[in-house]
Each structure stands twice: as C-alpha cells, then as structure tokens.
Amino acid sequence: MINKEDILFFQSISTCLTELTDLERYSHDETEDLQSIPGIVIKPSSSQEISAILRYCNERKIPVTPAGARTGLSGGAIPVTNGVLLSTELLNRILSVDTNNHQVITEPGVITQVLQEKVAEYGLFYPPDPASKGSCFIGGNISENSGGPKAVKYGVTSDYVLNLEVVLPNGEVIWTGANVLKNATGYNLTQLIVGSEGTLGVVTKIVLKLIPHPSNDLLLLVPFRKMEQAAEAVAEIFKAGITPSGLEFMERDALIWTTEFLGSVDLDVHDDHEAHLLIEVDGFDPEQLMSEMEKIMTVLESFDIDEPLFAESKAQKDALWKLRRSVGEAVKSNSIYKEEDTVVPRYQLPQLLKAVKSIGDQYGFKSVCYGHAGDGNLHVNIIKGNMNDEQWENELPKAISELFKEVVKLGGTLSGEHGIGLVQKQYMPIAFPEITLDLMRGIKKVFDPNNIMNPGKIF
C-alpha cells in the first residue's frame, strides 16, 4: 500500500519506524488473537506534522490508523496491512492545568493515570479510570469513550470533554467547540468525535472539565450466595437514594482466577459464594460516608449474603481495587477467550446474567462475568475451554448474536466502554437498522470522503 517514496516523505516529516520487529510490535492492541502489520509507524510530535501526514495520505488514499497505548479491547488500533500506523506517543505533554476554571488542556499521548495524578496535585479530579489507567492514553479513552468503576457516580469520558483540536483527513486543523461548561452553538461536533474510534480525524489537543477531588472513601466487598441476588442488589442500592462511587460485580470464577493470578491477595472465598459486589462511596465528609455505608448495609441485609469485608486501610483498599482491575488479565492468562462489553439498564442485570448462562449452556461455552454493575455494564468473558476450533470460529458468533439480541431486547446495546472497532462490527446490525447505520456512514463520508481514517472499523 505504501511505497519507498512514501516512506521517504514520512521520514522527512516525523520520527518513523520501519524495521519488521518494530512493525510487529505495533501490529496489535490488547484484543485477543488479532494482528496486522503496518507498512510504517509514524510518531509525529505536533498537529502540524499530523496535518502534513494526513494531507499526503488523503491525496494518495493511504489508510491511516491512529493509535494510543494500544490497550484497546475491540481492535480499534489495529492497522491496515501495509498502511500507516500513526502513534500519538510523542504527543505526551499536559499543556496546562487551569486551576481558575477547573480545566486541563492535554495532548492525547498522556497516560490517563499520569493526568489524574497531575491534576490531583491541585486538589482536582478527573474521574474516568478504565482498568488500564496505568498504561492507556487519554486520547484512546476519547476514541473509545472509556468508562471505568467511577463512571457510576461521575460519568464516562464524554462527560468531561469540553473541546477538542482535531486534524481532519484533508489536513485542516479545527477546534470542535469552546472551553465552556455549556454550549448551544451549532451541532455538537465534540461529542461526535468522542467515541468515533479514530475514524473521523486525529485528536491532537483535549480540553477536559475537572471537579474538586473527594477527600474520603469507604470500600466494602460483599459475598453473595446467589449470583442473581448480587445483580438485584445493585438496583436496590440506587433505589435507596445512594449513588456509590463504585459498584462492581465479580462472579465466583473471576475472583478466584484473579486471586490465583495475582498470588498476593489473601481472600477467603467460600464454596457457597457465587458472586461478590465491591462497593465504594466517596465524598468530603467521613460521617456522611459512614451513614451511606450503613444505608447500603441495610439494603444488603435483605439478600442472602455472607460476612462483608470492610477495607480498613489504604493498603487494603488498593489490594481490593487491584484485584478488580486485574480480572481481565487473569482471565486472559487462563484461557483463550473473547470479551463482550454488554450494557443494559441496571435493573435488567439479573436477566442479562441469566441469558448469558443459558446461551452458554445451549452452545457449550463457559463464561466469566464481571464489570460495572452500577452502570448495567457487564463484561462477559467467553472461555474457549473445551470448545474445538470449528465451534469457536463458527458456532460462537451465533451465540454472541443471540446474546446481543437479548441485550437489545432488554433496552441495552453492544458496547458500554470498549467500542466496536474490528471485533464487534459484524454485530452492529443488531443494535441499529440499516437506515441508522447509513446516517453514520454518511457522517463518516462528510469528514473522510476518501475513507483513509482507520478504515474498516465500526461499520
């Protein structure tokens, strides 16, 4: 797709990699089982460089896949074979922390946790915290509209994005909005770019809203003897008027596999513990948090639970959160698997769980479920286990289709926070009829008539 002349041009603009070992390193993200070798990896260090690169590629219809830290789980950053992989890793500066307006302006290649820690120095809080926050880039979070455990109280990435600098496929550089908290000035291009998975342009500067950083939190791990009761308890907590800052569900195997994988956590999982909820409240007033936890305990007492574990130190809280954050990796280390990112209205969670297990029984697969139950966002890790390759390749997609149809029937959709990318796009017609997909394709064409930006993703 790209030739020697192209490579010379790119090298005249930006840092480039062309050695096969390097190209291989950039050929995949964290999505199981998928890779594709780019023709070149370009690491621009400014909007201007990106503008020159895109203009060149647009004229020659060379496909460009923007990539952040490549921690994605839907294949959004997997390049086109022999196309351009455009890495944002050198765009890694936090440009300004505006303590007067509670805003931060950053480049996309900043690690999310680094950004969070930087603004926390000023008493400010950027809440979205995907499990990969220690390695993922804020730019990738914007591409996929990432969430994380805090989303249940504080919202997802899109809720914090005020304004974006974007290089369009034709090389033009625009700002999508303004640095303001409310905006009724034309179409909302900002929110159109958030979650568009690099298919409309390359985000080069990001203006985020910040909030005061809560000073206190409390954390509770609750074992349930019936998995579905754990799911039911989730909606009951909200109905009691409490908005926890974390409300995570982990099925038995998720917890056991992860304690074994980490080796470091000492947790007494009884034979009759079918599932756990990890529940956090946060705020500024310790007494109020205690009273919220008491209300939560009152709700939980009407379910068949075992003794809850109340985290007594920062170290214990960190250990429990590390456990939750490592479930994905633990499952990955255990078996070939496929991860689905289903999301439903939260009260429908028990029905979703039932559907997952019943479809699993029917198609002969085992699943490990966990996720952001407070948002109704359930990660369903389908384990290959004893399935043979033929079943895995041909039967499983039918099972996943059935699952997604059930999800849509429950008022939900395909992805809560991982995006569609490559691996879910075949299922998009379950979420949207052709007329709606045509609107999305039409919007894509307005931004990118030559289809050079991350082609083959979403649609």
Next chain:
Amino acid sequence: MINKEDILFFQSISTCLTELTDLERYSHDETEDLQSIPGIVIKPSSSQEISAILRYCNERKIPVTPAGARTGLSGGAIPVTNGVLLSTELLNRILSVDTNNHQVITEPGVITQVLQEKVAEYGLFYPPDPASKGSCFIGGNISENSGGPKAVKYGVTSDYVLNLEVVLPNGEVIWTGANVLKNATGYNLTQLIVGSEGTLGVVTKIVLKLIPHPSNDLLLLVPFRKMEQAAEAVAEIFKAGITPSGLEFMERDALIWTTEFLGSVDLDVHDDHEAHLLIEVDGFDPEQLMSEMEKIMTVLESFDIDEPLFAESKAQKDALWKLRRSVGEAVKSNSIYKEEDTVVPRYQLPQLLKAVKSIGDQYGFKSVCYGHAGDGNLHVNIIKGNMNDEQWENELPKAISELFKEVVKLGGTLSGEHGIGLVQKQYMPIAFPEITLDLMRGIKKVFDPNNIMNPGKIF
C-alpha cells in the same frame, strides 16, 4: 409554498389550523421582534402521523418547522412564511417513570416543570430548569440544549438524554442509541440531535436519566458594591472546593427592574449595590449544607459586600427564585432589547463584563447583565433606550460582532443555552471557520438532503 391539495392531505392525517388568527399565534416565539406566518399549523398526535407528514413534505420540498411551547429566545421555532408549522403540543404524555432504573420516557410536548413534578413524586430529580420551565416543553429543551440555574452543579439537558426516537425528514423513524448510562456503540447520534434545533428531524420520544432528589437546600442573596468583584467571587467559590447548586449573577438594574415589574418582592437595594449573587447549595444532609454555606461566606468576606440575605422559609426562597426567573420578562416589559447568551470559562467572567460595558460605551448602548455565573453564562440584554432605529439596525450588529469576538478570545462562544436559531446565525463565522461550518452543513445534508427541516436556522 403549500397549496389547497397539501392542506387537504395534512387535514386527512392530523388536527390542523388554517385560520389567520391561529396562524398568527404560531408565527413567533419569545424572540423579540420576529415573526413569519406559516401556511398551516399541524398538530400530530403520534410518530406515525409525523412520519406521514414529513414523507409528504420531503417529496414536495415543503419546509417544516417543528415547534414546542415557542418560548425560545433565538427564533428557532419561527416558521418559514407559508410553510408548515409542526406543533408537538398534542404529544404531551409522560409514557413511563422507570423507578427501577431511574429513567423517564416522555413525549416532547410535556411542560418541563410538569415532568419534574411527576418524577419528584417518586423521589427522583430531573435537574435542568430553564427560566421558562413552567411553560416550555421538554422537546424544546432538547432542541436548544437548555440549561438553567441548576446546570452549574447538575449539568444541562444533554447530560440527561440517553436515547431519542426521531422521525427523519424522509419519514423513517429511528432510535438514536439505547436506554443505557454508558454507550460506546457507533457515533453518538443522540448528542448530535440534542441542540440541533429541529434541523435534523423531529424528536418524538425521549429517554432521560434521573437522579435521587436532594432533600434540602439553602439560599443566600449577596449584595456586592463592585460588580466585577461579584464576578470574581464566582470562581473563588469553586476554588474553595464548593459546587453550589445555583450561582446566579444579577446586575443592579436587573434586580431593580424586576422588583418593580413583580411589585411583590420587598428588597432593600442600596445605592451602592452594583450587583448581587444568588447562591444555593443543595443535598441530603442539612449540617453539611450549613458547613458549605459557611465556607462560601468565608470566601465572600474577602470582597466588598453588604449584609447577605439568608432565605429563612420556603416562601422566601420561592420569592428570590421568582425574582431571578423574571429578569428576562422584566427587561422585556421595560424597553425594546436584544438578548445575547454569551458563555466563557467562569474565571473570565469579570473580563467579559468589562468588555460588555466598554463596547456599550463605544456604541452608545446600555445593557443589563445577569445569568448563570457559575457556568460563565452571562445573558447580556442590550437596551434600545436612546438609540435611533438606524443605529439599532445597522450599528448594533457591529457592536455584537465585537462582543462575540471578545467572547471567543476569552475561550467562550456565542450561546450557552438559547441556541443560534435565526437571530445569531450571522455571527456563526466568529465561532467557527468555514471548514467547520462546512462539516455541520455536510451533516445536515446527510439527514436532510432536501433541506426541509427548519431551513434557515443555525447556518
């Protein structure tokens, strides 16, 4: 534009009005000085009827302007002369309050306050509360992405919209998303429709997120001897870690004109009171609210303020809020005026105020400023006063252009919550370069290739 045959068709589908007195009634919204007589007013009572109407109009390129309660301030609901005015007033049912998931599904023609009161019966809260909440429709709020005083803590309309049923110009009916709190499934069509001012389709069903209703609030009216200090105090309150549920600014004349207009409020405005802040905190714990108010008082003590008025009863709170909500009407009753809806990062508010007054001095107009200072959203009411018609028609637009240029320089934009509609569209090139406006026009064309939906608005 429409003929007798068209009218017979519309009458076969829906309730219609064709008498001149009726047409005149629907020829304007609350925007000063603008009207245009439609050829027919159609009041459909279902998505199906709207679908049939739009399909018919699309084939014949008949312009259709959707209208809610016509309380808008940017001319968004003003019809094309002799075109179709499509009123959503019969789509006035709240379809379901889902207490399990904290969601409400409603039709667009429900009055915002009626919706708020309905969900409050279940202990639930829909926060966006434009000044016109007692008469405006929720559908109009979605068209203009309305805000209101609570936005400073709880966000604007767009923050609560989960999913929309939309009739497209070709008559197809789609849902834009799913009834979920997080969504990473394709482009965000939901947020593209919010704030699109009826130019992309007709919203017929709305799924809104709700939150637990706060049980307590405290309200304080603070007189400042220096107007700019009132604006400065706004950012200082946030920097102290407090997020008020209301933080409103009223310039001296706004308060005096409104007390006179209402006649019912007894307020002692001294000669040296240049401006007032109205400050509300809300939540669940009365003690915590008291402690927040104390922190706010500590911040205020460093400014030149007079004795604050602490509202001691529900009646007094209602009276103060009524005062604030009536400023627009009071100014309107006093003089011919033009209202601008400027928004900047909140710390830039003093600079914005300075710019308003200095441009006023230069062009010879007086202005009354008030608004949602916590969001940096300042309503600038430009008073005709002694300006002659020539100055008002020809010089004032130059002054407004200068003001908007200053706003954009400060990181802000043209409209925070009123929309662009008819009256601000000439200023759009100040907010966005042609390349960005072309993207918006391209999106419009994807949805509405024949340009029948509310033509002439925004662009």
